[in-house]
Amino acid sequence: MSATAMPHDSGGLQLQTIQNTSLDDARNVASAEQPTPLSRKVILKLLSSGFSFFVAGTIDGSLGPLIPYMLRSYNVGTSFISIIYAASFVGWLLAAAANSHMLQYLDTGAILAIGAVFQLISNVLRFWNPPFGLFATSFFICSMGMGVQDSHSNTFVSTVNGAHRWLGFIHAMYALGALVSPFVATPIASSMQSRWSMFYVFLVGLGVVNVVGVLVAFRGSIRILPKQASTSGDDNAPGRGREALSGMANTLRLRVVWILSLFFFFSLGVGITAGGWVVEYLVDVRHGKLSQVGYTPAGLYGGLFLGRLLLAEPTHRFGERRMILLYCVIILGLQLIFWLVPNIIANATALSLLGFFFGPLFPIGVSVGTKLFPNSVKASALGLVFVMAQAGGSLFPSITGFIASSAGVKVLQPILVGLIVAMGTSWILVPKVPNRSD
Template sequence: MSEQGSAVDNEKRDLECPTLQEPSPEEEQLPPTARQEIGKVISTNYTSFMAGMNDAAIGVLIPYLQPAYNIGLMTVSFVYLVNFAGWLSASFTNIHVCSRVGTGGTLILGAMIQTFGYALMLWKPPFPLFAAAFFFTGMGEAFQDAQANSFIITIRNPHRWLGLLHAIYGVGTVVSPLVANTMASRTPYWHYYYLITMCLGIINITLLAWTFRQGLFRPNVQGAKDTANSELKATLTSKTVWILNGFFLLYVGAEVTAGGWLVEFLVSVRHGKASRVGYIASAFWSGFALGRVALAEVTHRWGERRMIFVYLAIALAMQLMFWLIPNIAANAVTVCILGFFIGPFYPVGLFVLTKIVPKELHIGALGFTASLGQAGSAAFPFMTGAVASKAGVEVLQPIMVGLLVGIAVFWALIPKQKSYS
């Protein structure tokens, strides 16, 4: 073999997914046991639950944030913009951080940053500091999301495990509005919700530290630090990765925009009572979580490409019904069905990514698309709030329709699957 060919092979080996955790010579006598792997699955699922607890709360708390700080919708929307900055920062630094401290180290670092954000929020600081805390929760969540997905995708039958991982996220989004709305509607201490999330965050740090203790804060692959730049460059120059980024950006934007502004829409436009319609957010997220579990096998059996288009058609119909039927009970039903059919998009998209992107780019592509795609959870809710502050919350509906159409366009542009696994 020529020296050039050997160099190429060596570079490919260096780029291969570090989440497979190639052991160091000292660890070769201690291969991971089934119990250790189960522990890692549990802890990464818990990080997903924490992400759900984070993302679904702010939409329920908006009607209470405004009078507490005496601010309008435009000012409230800045929390989403700051959150976007945190996600964006993580999307470009994730590969470098992971190359230095490994999967477990990056997960723990993310959990610590996220928990620090909650520590800033829980005492109801001045609004600029309260908003700034969302940078830390966004960045911390982004690091964890990227690494959790990168780890889960290495397990056998990843479409099932990804469905479970993101269904657990859905469970967090169901629990979050119930807890936040109950606290905010029955007590003047709505900000104590973040005391709860801070305590859960401490559990998250502890659980991750225990389950990823073997080789903690060490690179997963020897020489990963040296190849981080080339891996990031290869990821950023992949047309397929950018198409998937567009799909994830719009999808996550639609998901969090719907859940985040749903309560405010029902209060301002449908004239519902905040303490009651706040629970309808849980109906949306319940459908969302259930869809990720119930549709995982159906989607895989009948083909991911085909079924996402079917789900999009149903989701668009539900969104139009929600818009055009001025009845809160009917809105609760349609938004639940909407959540059910858009729920599988994220895990399905990640699974498809592993089939159309070369294996040596999996870790970079998964981390980058998970982080940058999730930035839509901040960018589009901010845009919606900014427009709503001028034109009213009614703009939620045409924005949602536009996002769903945009998702369909990006999904159509994704190349057909050819396995690289």
């Protein structure tokens, strides 16, 4: 079942509505809550979704190792890197605002293709070492594409059998991309120095494969949706634009959306702040060599990858609420080790273990959200959750950059401790998942 074809929550359907539909439509309504069985076509779509997350991971995972080269190449301070994070946030915000409208006009494949093309364009703008203004703008374009593709890939994956496992898979692919990225970015940047931006040629190649993967896997849904006739016969029924606004309004009224968004706000703030600033921290505070510590984020993302693969099932079986709280406590302990033990090897080890226990937080949070959100607003609700996550992932690294410009990168550690505490506290506020047939 495609994400855009997802019907409204069956709890709100009345018998009269079913009687007014065709026999096929009634059957679709009756079976709408059943997970989509796995088939070759569905598995191909899952693999395409997983690869899109791999591409997103390589994009995000490269920023940390490249920040020192950006600072020196463009001759700017750490506060200027905050512009990149701010541009990324605006891109995610626009993607979230456009989600409801896109659902009214485009089928799933078309939406995913647009997101993939935007990411490809952004990397084409980067590899030739453009002026800083254009370079920062490319992050806006990239985040807009990621916001569109990631949201609807998550929505699609949440409809298949064993969704929690497949969500773990696609988010593990993100971590794998972030793991691979430093091993490609650091050698290119350290050997070419002034031509460090040539790393983005690698991302252009991945972007082409991403676009082709979407066009092949979702070829049956790459289309503009025809305007549906009103079943009530009312010629004055609201248009698609008004329906999109109504759907967004319904999403904004849901308390659970804002509570879960708060958790993601702090969660992604932890992950991106740690991954983005750890290299500069180890160089400036721990006095490590840039060519060596540039690989450190790979330990974080390697832990993320293994955590999402290995912890998804036990987290699901032993209960998401208690397990996520346990992970938050362990993460806090590892962060304190990272802060208080002045040894680069110990820091890298603690960061890798932190990534392992941090890994399942995002996919399990998405899985919980898909069970708490009504089906009628699931795509737009996930889009809002992701933009709030990206808000944290943009805001806190930006704050770190601004403070570090005057107080030094050592402020990274107390900021991370505060974010981890806030993340665990916000998870306590998330409602319990009710027993639902889907």
